[in-house]
Amino acid sequence: MAKNSKTTDSAAADGATENTQAMRQLIMHAQYIKDLSFENPNAPNVLTENTAQPDVEIGVNVGAKMIGEGQFEVLLNLTAKAKAEDTALFLVDLTYAGVVSAPNTPEDELNPLIMIEAPRLLFPFARAIVSDMTRDGGFMPLNIQPVDFVAVYQHNLARQQDAQAESGEVH
Numbered sequence: 126m127a128k129n130s131k132t133t134d135s136a137a138a139d140g141a142t143e144n145t146q147a148m149r150q151l152i153m154h155a156q157y158i159k160d161l162s163f164e165n166p167n168a169p170n171v172l173t174e175n176t177a178q179p180d181v182e183i184g185v186n187v188g189a190k191m192i193g194e195g196q197f198e199v200l201l202n203l204t205a206k207a208k209a210e211d212t213a214l215f216l217v218d219l220t221y222a223g224v225v226s227a228p229n230t231p232e233d234e235l236n237p238l239i240m241i242e243a244p245r246l247l248f249p250f251a252r253a254i255v256s257d258m259t260r261d262g263g264f265m266p267l268n269i270q271p272v273d274f275v276a277v278y279q280h281n282l283a284r285q286q287d288a289q290a291e292s293g294e295v296h
Contacts, residue, residue: 149230151242153223156250159200160220163258166213172263176209185272187244187281196226199243203251205259205267215262221251240281241274248272 165171184204192198201221207214225243227235252269259267 152226156223159222162218163262164216165262171214179207179209179214181207187240187277189239196224197239199223199225201244201247201251203255217255221247223247240278244274
């Protein structure tokens with residue numbers, strides 16, 4: 126009998142966890158291009174000459190700010206710089222944004238939810254814009270690989286902690 130009651134208690138605890146997670150949600154109210162730049166500084170030469178395989182450097186950053194009661198603007202910044210040998214091929218800078226809210230989310234879970242899940246939802250759209258932009262600029266479409274937004278979040282937290290530690294030091 127005791128074994129069955131433990132199973133029931135465990136099932137009830139699992140149900141409570143599922144209910145808490147089911148109540149927590151992220152709502153995307155709007156998404157839009159906040160800033161967009163594409164530079165093709167050496168056209169038309171780079172488009173007509175045979176160039177070496179390009180070296181492409183990708184940058185990803187995430188930011189957010191509260192814009193109203195329970196609403197946040199999440200900014201996903203994607204940058205790409207391509208060059209062949211010493212010649213710049215293209216420069217892309219996209220800030221893609223979304224307005225999100227997370228009702229019923231406990232305060233201690235809000236920051237990771239906003240800074241990880243919201244960019245994860247925005248990324249496919251931003252990725253498509255970058256791909257189209259590079260194609261329309263005369264190059265092969267740049268298909269950015271999926272991003273680990275947990276790692277981006279952890280990197281940003283570490284940078285903030287380092288900055289706070291440095292500002293707290295007496296020189």
